[in-house]
Structure formats: structure tokens, C-alpha cells
Amino acid sequence: MRFIQEFRSSELAKGLISRIHQKSKTQARFMEFCGGHTVTIFRYGIRQVLPKTLEMLSGPGCPVCVTANVDLDKAIALAQIPDVIITTFGDMLKVPGSHSSLQEVNASGADIRMVYSTMDALNLAEENPTKSVVFIGIGFETTAPIIAASILQAEERRIRNYYILSMHKLCPPVIRAILESGEVKLHGLICPGHVSAIIGSHPWEFIARDYGISCVISGFEPIDVLQCVDMLVAQIESGQSKVEIAYRRGVHPEGNQQALKLMKQVFEPCPAQWRGIGEVPDSSLKLKKEYQHFDAELAFDIDPGPTYEPVGCICGDILRGVKTPLDCSLFGKDCTPQYPIGPCMVSSEGSCSAYYLYGEGFEG
Amino acid sequence: MCLAIPALIKLIEDKEAEAEIGGITRRISLWLTPEAKVGDYVLVHTGYAINILDEEEAKETLRLLLEIAELAEEQS
């Protein structure tokens, strides 16, 4: 068992596809919340093998894409403060903020390092005691406990020059905000597998209960997604809406208790700005009082200047599921992965990038 | 962004481990999965194991899916 190849088997895929075709009678619209699922769906051409009864929609589950310009601008302003080293995951570098991007300020002298892990950022802080190392904390519940662990590690190792800019986002609250707006009508939700590995299945229950939407937690291999769609179809055809786990090898109903404990120890919920969605209550995490000396926003005087949005970019509408990249007049012309205008084209998990890379954009 | 990949734990030292990911050995952190043992497969996200993969559940899922595939084969 290697946990990957087995879940890419074409034999299993054929079985699931034919069963989905047999069972699906009712017209239904499913949203994949997570950008990781968007990539699997496009890379393996899953939309094309599903019956006409099923419509697939991409959701807001890309942390880079949903980061609002006000927050992005803070990171870019921080990078320009002398003796600050910015550490971040790669996808953030090219995202255009209101005035510039991290990559651009890096080219003009700011010290920005792409890291694979917060462990690298901690080591960097230890090796550069006269500098301040700021980690740009973006990500969902999958990443937040890791940032929490890095703070506890910094305490343990007495590293005093490590800071985080917390721009974490929480998934269930934003789904609630999208459903409350009533803009999109959904019948099924493909729930994010690795967010659920941390939070478990219970935090999704309100979606099935209050909105009558079927929910299935999925893994990221093509067989996982097909199995998830099969389970959603079964719920729809039997008139049920509940939360089920398709990704049982990776997700326990209770989540990862240790990760949740660390997250609660270090962070508390606060409101956040989401691109295209606006402010959502309790959808972000800020450092608790005891850990505020790690907060870059409190430690430095940040002046991000006024916020501007890229003209003509409809990332916000795409993230809410009300438009697709094909509705954007810039798609594939002025905006490409090489010269991206909005974050949904920059991020490897953004909808615009998936449409562009996997061809769907050029058919219709 | 929430990408996590399976890794096999080879050696544990305190809260860190050496794990094999696609043929490459990497150091990972076990802060979030202190109960992980040598020989376990874990899901690794940005250098941290975020969960232990359940081999029994994986086998059960594959068994179920194989049944579906066989049934579809018979019907076609």
C-alpha cells in the first residue's frame, strides 16, 4: 500500500463512472470547495466523464485566491521594512497587490525567501539573530495548526525574532456566508479532505441540516473524487442530506485532536476580509494575548497605503461560484499564468489557472 | 495549498522523524501526530505530519470500489 497509485486505477474509475451514470437521474449542482479538488477534477478530465445531470462548480477553497488585497498589501509593506526577512510559501510571490507584488519588491531589494515549511523559517530566524523573520501565515485549517506549532517551537527554542502575519481563513464560516447570500443554489458539496483531516466531519453538519445540502468529504486522487460524486448522487437520489466521509483513510469524524488543541492554545477566532465575499465573522484566527509578541502587525509599523482592485478581474465572482473564468474578458488574453492579473490565475489551485492549463477555456 | 502527501516513517527522534516521500527521505515534524510510529504512513503538509493514514480503512475502501467495478463489468 502506497496510498496513491491504488487511487488512480482506471478499472476502479470505470466502475464508478458507469454507476454514477446509472444512478444519476435528478439534475444537481455540486461545488468542490477546495482548490486541490479543482486541480484533480481538471487534470483528470472528471467533468467530461460525468453525466449531463451533474453540474460542477468551483468554490472559494484557494487560500491565495481569497486573500484580500488589504492583507496582501500588509505583507508587501512589511517586506519593505529594513532588516525584515519575509518567509512565505511559493504561491504568494506573484500575486499582485494594490501597488506591487512580493516578487516585485524582492527584485528591488526586499529580502523574501520562499520556504517549504515553517521549520525553515524558524531555522532562518535562529541563524539571523539581528534580523526579524516574518512568516506570512496564509492557509486554512490544514495549515493553521502548523503555524501554531511553529510558535510553540519558537518559544521552546527561545527564538525571539520570529513573527507571523496571521491571514488564516476558516472554511465552514465562509461556506455559511456563501449559502446565506443565496446567490448560488447547491445540491451537494465536495468537502475539503485535508481541512477535514484536522477539523473532522462534525463542523460540516450544519450545511446538511440547515441548508439541505448533501456533503461528502473527499480525498484528492481521481478515484477519491469519483467516489465522492457517487456518494453525493446516492444521497440526492434517495432524498437525503447528511455528512459522509469518502476519504476514510485520511479523515476521522473527530479530526486531529492534538492539532485542534495547539490551534486553540495559540489562536482565537476573529473576522476576516475575503476577496469577493467581504467580511465574514469568525472566519480567521488571531494570536491570543499570551502569544501576541509573535504578531508582526503589532511588532511593526505597517503602512500598506490605499487598496485598489485589479480592473476587469472577476476573481471575486468566481470565488463565490456565480461566474466562471470564461466570463472574464481578460481570460487567456491579457491574463495568463505567465502574466497574471488576478490571484485565481496566479495560484496553481486557482480556477482561472486550472481552466487555462487544462484546456477547458478554449472549447467554449 | 492544503496539499498533503503520504510519507512512510522510517525513524523517529523526539518530535521529528525521517520519512520517505516518493523515494526521497525528508525530515518531518511530528508535533501534530505525537502517536505516530515507525512504519506508519502519515499525511505530510508543509513538513508536518497532519494525520496518520489508516491502512485498514484504505483496504476496505478499495475492496468496496472493486466490487462496484466488477458489478459494472458484469452489467456491460
Ligand code: SF4
Ligand atoms: S482571468 Fe485573470 S483577470 Fe480574469 S478573473 Fe481570472 S485572474 Fe482575474
